[in-house]
Amino acid sequence: MTSQFFNRMTPYMFMAPAGIIMAIALIYPLGYMMYGSLLDWNPSQSIGEAEFVGLKNYVTLWFDPAFRESLGVTLTFAFFVVVAEMLIGVGLALLLDRNIRGMSVLRTLFILPMMIAPVVVGLMWRYMYHPSIGIFNRFLDKVGLEKVDWLGQNALMSVILADIWQWTPFIFILSLAALQSLPQSAIEASRIDGATPWQQIVYIKLPMMLPILIVTALLRLIDAFKVLEVILVMTEGGPGLSTEILALRISRTATEFRELGVAAAMSNYLLMLLMILTVSMFAFTRWQERRANRLAAAIQEDE
């Protein structure tokens, strides 16, 4: 009897530590935030003292031009970053999918930028973009071209460039892994049928990689909404609001403007956006699996 009880409790004992920690430090704070977003709340008050204002924060935010601009910046940033990284990353993977010496060294060097602290990446690029001592402007000066005002007029583009530098390798590594796991027989068959390398890519490799590519792009998109430190160090959101992405605006609203309720409402908007993306990624993989199963079943029936 006791041993049976013990057996039944085993999975819960394995789950308990993780469950407890996630409940008090993740789920409870999220609920706390959702309640907090309905309050007019500043950091010197405890949550019980704050005044209940209903959905006011959400409405105010929705009509707040600064918030809208920040949302626009976030979406622009995420869109360009993901598109550019997918194009470059997948392109490089297709190009470098060959049996060459030193591939593992190459991959090791490629993942370096991802592993380094975002704060340090921001620091590096802020130096390189520096109007007078930065390496880019110095180079432009040397070859006789006009200097570019990197973090001034072209701040958003510069920030996007830095992110592309840091995260293209992620896409590259994942799509290279996808490429190398493709069944060689299909590629071989197409080669025997006389497909050019270009045709192989367009008609065989890309369609077969597509499921993984879509998941990769969604993962990257979700991550693009989390970027904060790189931009904070490079531009602090400026000039004006031109690079103030949502995550940065949340932290400024909470610490500088001292409006925790509004910051919480903003966090909630961001969370909803990410939730939609995550759920669609989830739904997509499920759909993909089901389709694969159906195909497999159909093939078996044919036999």
Place this chain on the structure above:
Amino acid sequence: MSDKSYDKQNPAFYALLITLIFMSVGPIVLMFANSFKLDVDITSGTGGLLFMPTIQNYETALCDVLWYEPEHLDFCGLKFGGAFLNSLVIALVSTILTLVIGCMAAYALVRFRFMGRDAASLTTLLVRMVPPAVLLVPVFGLWNNEFCLDKNGFLGGMIRDTFGGRGDVCLAGTHSGIILIYVAMNLPFVIWILQSFILQVPRSLEEAARVDGAGPFQVFFKIVLPLIKPGLAAAAIFTFRIAWNEYLLASALSDRDTKTVPILIVNNMSEFNVEWGVIMATGMLLAIPPIIFTLFASRQIITGMTAGAVKG
């Protein structure tokens, strides 16, 4: 991959490879070089790669832990050594905790059927995407106001008597406060990655052990854990990297004595007159542990990355 025959490629291909390597490593090398330059050399831009290397920047950065007093310094303002120690403690402790707790949970989710399993696994997947910025407000509020011990209570009173200070004893400003949120933040990801590794452990092995009389915990620690070492390594690196690099939550939760290296760097950046040499030296010191991991464990990192994305 054991065959040593490589295809011959045309020279343009190698030129492309070299350009790519240059582009991805160039900025890091540039920062490394600059951290050995005096500010005068950085701002005047003379010499390029030909300069007299100096460790003066590193001396300034590490002045609070050096056993001698660097002669160019009158006053040691940068408390880098302390921050480095804080970062190390926080990152290591949270990595170990996350791994132990995470692999137990992952094992339960993969191997047992129990009530609430689906709910648990769905929640894990969903909270994986919560960004630190979203946690900022609630964590700030909770850690400062709610997760506290009353100073008049027994435990709180004891802590106040032993360590001094005023007010209630709160999680904010302590190492454990930061560690708690890092563990919680990293758990979903670790559970997710480890699940795919545990799935590959043959069930028959576990059953054999059980027939021989091993309890569930023995099976887990003696059979399963040794077999998923590559997965654990990958998960450890990713967790360490996040805990080591994180800035936002640490800056909201830490005080003067518990601040980590990223906070120190950001604080020094936003000041009006940036001392490029010193700041790059501190940046380099922050970047070195992840760089070492990458060089020695790139295979595990790549496995972890692909497992996390593809098998999800």
